[in-house]
Amino acid sequence: MTLAAFKNRASQNQEAWRYTNLDTLLSPAALDAEPFPHGPHACPFKTCLVFLNGIFEPSMSRFGSVPSCLLMGDRDSGYSLTLGEQTCLVAHPVELVFASDSKAPDEIPLKFSISLGKNARLSLLENHRASAVPVSVETSVTLAPHAKFVHGKIVSGGPHLALYTVHAAEGSFYTNTSLLRRTRPARNEFSVHLDGQGAQVSLNGIMFLNGHDHADTTAHVLHNAPHCTSRQSYKSVLDESARGVFQGRITVAPHAQKTDGYQISRALLLSDKAEMDSKPELEIYADDVSCRHGNSVGDLDPDALFYLRSRGLDEKAARDLLIQGFLADALDSLPVEAWGSSFRHELGLEPL
């Protein structure tokens, strides 16, 4: 989907975009205000597929022990990753690195189709390096019964728009953990359809923003079958004039009995000018369900700050340690251990 298509989508559903105005945020003035330097494309993982300016570059990539037929397609028709029945790539986490350089076009549209066969397993980290030009991602995910897709995402900066549409069949599992940084702006949107009985989804993320960053996480989980479980858990740390948005929506179809849904958004505001907008929505048409949501916005605990400072930590060290503590459970529960260093590095945190 191109930038124009995203804008068109936004104009047709203003309520869903009320906190993220693409016309303003992506105006030429906003884009030129502080362009990002293009990030590097080095990658620490054994299996690392590099896309430069939206085009897959085999010469920069490493397939490791993963067959190269995993990835098919091209920029214009879109790329596809397909795992056949029983195929398991969990032991070889795949990293997709998206980088751009001075030859980048005005915008980089990316289109992916990811499909996992019955019982297939995939761990995939999308690593979007800082980009000076808008990147838009349109990804559709199809999970066959009992497939498991562990999906991670890091956005290191720049304008970024993404829409993930997931269809999960019986007993399948989808989890995403996204880290959004230096986004001017970002919209990270999920539409997850739990179509088969017992399907599970877990959406998690960290928005770590400062300056005039703007990040919007919008997640819509549709319980279309009984006995499905959904979790949404987001943490935001907002400094200076940053703005975070979390819109979490759970829709439970009339026959989706025994649904178990939960969503929580917690935000830490480090400045008077930072802003967090949270909008939880529950739409429940079944009667035997458990759906809960929670939301908190606060600043650093002054008692805790004094406690740390009285032990010798200067103000910055004390704040950093409390922020690290705030994010600890999100970082400790990453589904792929090897992602920990990538996430911590991106956050500028030392390993604990």
Next chain:
Amino acid sequence: MLEIKNLHVAIDGKEILKGIDLSLPDGQVHAIMGPNGSGKSTLSYVLAGRDGYTVTQGSVTLKGKDILSLSPDQRAAQGVFLAMQYPVEIPGVTTMSFLKTALNALRKARGQNPLDALQILKLLREKAKALDLSQELLSRAVNVGFSGGEKKRNEVLQMAVLEPSLCLLDETDSGLDIDALRVVANGVNALRAPSRSMLVITHYQRLLDYIKPDVVHVLAYGKIRQSGGPELAKELEKTGYAAFAREDA
């Protein structure tokens, strides 16, 4: 070590301390006793540098240097340590990483080389053992889910690790049963040294059976009303604080 002269402190414009004079020599332990609301905790917070307290008059020096102009971390670097009445919970930060960060921050401020993770682990294990604190506690988040006794022992553990020269103990006995009190007191007594002074703030005489003070001061209505030897504490236990009626009453 510590010289407090004519210290007046106000919170939100209300005067709480109304001229404290106290001289704590090197190596001595002084107790401050007093009724609730007398300003005992205010004194400990002001010495440690907490926000919200306005010093309207007077001076406080540590080893001859003014500390009132210093931030809490600068005071810690100068050797001030406050064992708090209500230790704060820090979710997500393990006691281990907290103490590693704190110790290395203090070592840096004192011109010493930082210790590596292994050295710190060894040091913490040794000190925790002496305080009968389980090692498992070191890998848990600071004070989160700790019992009252564990929190107080954790304060003494931090004191043992950070090696301050001035220890302020604010109601360290509150919430402790007699066994925990003994462990905490033993931990504190093990830290008594010629180069270290302690100010023990307590409501009850009980703690002073275990931590023997050189001098006992009675703080009531914002002033030190009487000072004496350990026998003063015993006397107060019998007579209570009624004798120290409001000066302005």
